[in-house]
Amino acid sequence: MKILIIxxxxxxxxxxxxxxxxxxxxxxxxxxxxxxxxxxADSKSIKSxxxxxxLVDAVICIAGEAKWAPFNDxxxxxxxxxxxxxxxxxxxLVRIGQHYLNSNGSITLSTGILADDPVMKTTSAAMxxxxxxSFAQAAALEIPIGTRLNVVSxxxxxxxxxxxKDYFPGHNPxxxxxxxxxxxxxxxxxxxxxxxxxxx
Amino acid sequence: MKILIIxxxxxxxxxxxxxxxxxxxxxxxxxxxxxxxxxxADSKSIKSxxxxxxLVDAVICIAGEAKWAPFNDxxxxxxxxxxxxxxxxxxxLVRIGQHYLNSNGSITLSTGILADDPVMKTTSAAMxxxxxxSFAQAAALEIPIGTRLNVVSxxxxxxxxxxxKDYFPGHNPxxxxxxxxxxxxxxxxxxxxxxxxxxx
Numbered sequence: 001m002k003i004l005i006i007x008x009x010x011x012x013x014x015x016x017x018x019x020x021x022x023x024x025x026x027x028x029x030x031x032x033x034x035x036x037x038x039x040x041a042d043s044k045s046i047k048s049x050x051x052x053x054x055l056v057d058a059v060i061c062i063a064g065e066a067k068w069a070p071f072n073d074x075x076x077x078x079x080x081x082x083x084x085x086x087x088x089x090x091x092x093l094v095r096i097g098q099h100y101l102n103s104n105g106s107i108t109l110s111t112g113i114l115a116d117d118p119v120m121k122t123t124s125a126a127m128x129x130x131x132x133x134s135f136a137q138a139a140a141l142e143i144p145i146g147t148r149l150n151v152v153s154x155x156x157x158x159x160x161x162x163x164x165k166d167y168f169p170g171h172n173p174x175x176x177x178x179x180x181x182x183x184x185x186x187x188x189x190x191x192x193x194x195x196x197x198x199x200x
Numbered sequence: 201m202k203i204l205i206i207x208x209x210x211x212x213x214x215x216x217x218x219x220x221x222x223x224x225x226x227x228x229x230x231x232x233x234x235x236x237x238x239x240x241a242d243s244k245s246i247k248s249x250x251x252x253x254x255l256v257d258a259v260i261c262i263a264g265e266a267k268w269a270p271f272n273d274x275x276x277x278x279x280x281x282x283x284x285x286x287x288x289x290x291x292x293l294v295r296i297g298q299h300y301l302n303s304n305g306s307i308t309l310s311t312g313i314l315a316d317d318p319v320m321k322t323t324s325a326a327m328x329x330x331x332x333x334s335f336a337q338a339a340a341l342e343i344p345i346g347t348r349l350n351v352v353s354x355x356x357x358x359x360x361x362x363x364x365k366d367y368f369p370g371h372n373p374x375x376x377x378x379x380x381x382x383x384x385x386x387x388x389x390x391x392x393x394x395x396x397x398x399x400x
């Protein structure tokens with residue numbers, strides 16, 4: 001398979017890219033590194049990326065940002081960071097990317113446990129994740145027949161535990177093997193419109 | 201109680217307003233009618249509304265719009281109609297409104313079944329509803345102690361059945377008595393961070 005992984009050099013992305021590289025042609029896209037530069041907050045940049053890749057069998061997005069801050073510190077504009085990047089960035093990836101999929105192709109988006117079980121300082125990040133869950137279920141009803149759209153929603157992953165553990169009191173890290181398997185289920189399975197949740 | 205109902209003259213709002221008016225002081229706000237004019241897509245308008253009401257015991261929002269259209273007809277800008285109105289409108293209502301609540305006061309937002317079980321043409325509307333569910337759970341962790349924030353998420357309501365039934369094949373209308381009770385549970389109960397779902 002020809003697999004495009006946006007954010008393929010990140011904490012999660014590098015493990016997922018390494019796995020799929022064993023038996024597939026992997027193209028890594030990223031804002032600052034990778035085979036193709038892309039800023040998913042800019043739909044023109046997304047279009048330009050797909051014009052470079054041509055048709056692919058799978059698109060995996062493990063990218064997109066949102067501002068973390070106490071509720072009373074987040075300004076209205078702060079919310080738009082997440083709305084433009086992690087939310088509309090992933091929406092535009094589906095809007096545009098659906099036309100660059102081979103038959104049986106799939107798109108996999110990424111969210112996280114905050115959608116269902118938020119912690120302090122995540123009103124923006126949680127909102128964006130929850131929006132993507134509902135969007136994906138709705139869009140899966142309308143994408144071209146034979147293509148698929150799923151979301152991987154993970155708890156705090158093992159490789160990010162040391163950096164983020166203080167934000168997630170009592171949360172259990174998700175082993176990287178399970179992280180990889182979540183993406184494998186979406187790409188190699190037949191499910192459409194699923195939110196694949198590994199929350200430990 | 202002094203209850204502010206935004207959208208209190210709408211299909212759902214009028215029934216909810218009638219109910220609470222029996223034993224409470226109800227102030228109705230709306231874009232085109234009501235005691236106070238407000239456009240929730242404009243945070244200045246929200247601030248101006250609360251400056252007129254002063255402190256209240258409950259805020260109920262049954263307002264906000266999002267564009268319904270086939271996935272391939274929705275432009276990037278079309279999504280921002282819902283993001284600015286039903287999503288950020290309700291976020292801003294909590295950001296600003298939390299400071300206008302009496303002790304034990306509550307805010308109740310409104311979404312709908314599309315968040316969990318979307319139908320065709322609702323990628324934007326579903327996304328906004330799902331975003332509000334996750335936002336409210338996150339914000340409920342950080343709003344002032346003693347205040348509460350909940351969401352009412354309904355299936356297609358009885359009074360809108362004739363108008364919308366073709367969009368919701370096989371869905372069962374939610375009786376208006378249950379609709380009213382969902383809001384009563386949020387306002388008169390003690391729950392915080394709940395998504396009150398009546399999907400029939």
